[in-house]
Amino acid sequence: MTSPEPDALQGVRVRPYMVTGGRTRSAVELPLEAIIRVTPEGQKAVGTLNLEPRQIVDICHQPLSIAEISAHLRLHLQVSKVLVGDLVHAGYLATHTATAESADRPDLQLLERVLDGLQSL
Amino acid sequence: MACNPSEVDDMSANPIPVKIVVAGGFAVGKTTFVTAISDIDPLTTEAAMTKVSEGVDDWGDATGKKSTTVAMDFGRVGLSPELVLYLFGTPGQDRFHFMWDELVRGAIGACVLVDTGRIDQCFPAIDYMENAGVPFIVAINAFDGMLRHHPEDVREALDLPRHIPVVVTDARHRAAVRDTLVALVRHAMTMAQSTG
Numbered sequence: 164m165t166s167p168e169p170d171a172l173q174g175v176r177v178r179p180y181m182v183t184g185g186r187t188r189s190a191v192e193l194p195l196e197a198i199i200r201v202t203p204e205g206q207k208a209v210g211t212l213n214l215e216p217r218q219i220v221d222i223c224h225q226p227l228s229i230a231e232i233s234a235h236l237r238l239h240l241q242v243s244k245v246l247v248g249d250l251v252h253a254g255y256l257a258t259h260t261a262t263a264e265s266a267d268r269p270d271l272q273l274l275e276r277v278l279d280g281l282q283s284l
Numbered sequence: 285m286a287c288n289p290s291e292v293d294d295m296s297a298n299p300i301p302v303k304i305v306v307a308g309g310f311a312v313g314k315t316t317f318v319t320a321i322s323d324i325d326p327l328t329t330e331a332a333m334t335k336v337s338e339g340v341d342d343w344g345d346a347t348g349k350k351s352t353t354v355a356m357d358f359g360r361v362g363l364s365p366e367l368v369l370y371l372f373g374t375p376g377q378d379r380f381h382f383m384w385d386e387l388v389r390g391a392i393g394a395c396v397l398v399d400t401g402r403i404d405q406c407f408p409a410i411d412y413m414e415n416a417g418v419p420f421i422v423a424i425n426a427f428d429g430m431l432r433h434h435p436e437d438v439r440e441a442l443d444l445p446r447h448i449p450v451v452v453t454d455a456r457h458r459a460a461v462r463d464t465l466v467a468l469v470r471h472a473m474t475m476a477q478s479t480g
């Protein structure tokens with residue numbers, strides 16, 4: 164794995180439409196429903212981050228999906244995915260969710276749990 | 285809210301996400317359906333049209349002013365402390381199918397909503413789900429409780445195979461929406477069992 168483009172997270176303040184350094188992909192490709200949370204490293208580093216990554220780290224003190232991060236911060240979905248991927252790669256955010264490529268349909272065991280959950284609503 | 289490092293270190297507190305896609309024609313009740321069961325007011329996320337397949341950076345302005353964007357609304361349903369269900373309404377037009385690919389990847393399946401007054405509007409969604417191999421059910425949104433067509437007539441009109449469930453729902457009512465989701469999950473379980 165290569166390290167994330169440093170410009171996207173730290174250093175020079177970039178213009179809003181350049182928040183990802185023009186990249187459409189990140190080292191870590193996550194699905195839009197991936198649930199993200201800040202790590203202790205992320206909490207320590209938050210003051211050094213650019214505006215958008217900092218906002219992401221700040222709202223991820225509670226578990227949020229990438230889709231929710233995108234909606235709350237009014238960032239395009241793809242921009243959110245790249246920034247979250249970079250932050251996960253940097254160790255500032257963490258997720259349990261499998262990467263986008265390996266996302267299979269839920270197995271029977273998980274479907275059973277979903278069914279139980281829905282029926283208890 | 286205080287949040288000490290040992291707390292955030294405990295990644296087991298991150299729930300598992302699952303998702304269901306709510307598809308169908310324009311104004312068939314997708315947003316209403318999601319709203320009826322979501323724990324939160326539905327949120328909207330904007331995606332830019334990209335030429336992803338070619339890897340071309342074509343986002344235009346990230347504020348969305350110059351590029352074509354598509355807005356998707358979605359809701360969130362906490363099923364247990366460890367499990368969160370996201371419901372995504374599909375953006376309507378065919379040219380937004382690039383977004384559908386992402387929405388259906390890893391999804392439990394799709395509920396295709398049908399307004400029996402305009403049955404043909406759901407054809408693109410059904411074609412898409414069939415071709416993509418996504419487990420789906422057809423849910424007739426009975427506007428004002430009026431069922432203008434019997435579910436079996438709808439099945440015939442849509443030329444649906446027998447194994448695809450056709451249910452009647454009411455997008456405004458939480459219990460009806462929950463039952464529709466239950467029907468989809470059961471169908472997805474049947475599909476998962478039959479394909480091994």
Ligand SMILES: Nc1nc2c(ncn2[C@@H]2O[C@H](COP(=O)(O)OP(=O)(O)O)[C@@H](O)[C@H]2O)c(=O)[nH]1
Binds near residue numbers: 456
């Ligand atoms: N009377 C009635 N109106 C409905 C029902 N479902 C949706 N609507 C209305 O139909 C319109 C379109 O619904 P919406 O959920 O926005 O459709 P979408 O375009 O598929 O997201 C809204 O004005 C809804 O209030 C229904 O079951 N009965």
Ligand SMILES: [Mg+2]
Binds near residue numbers: 373
């Ligand atoms: Mg809508």
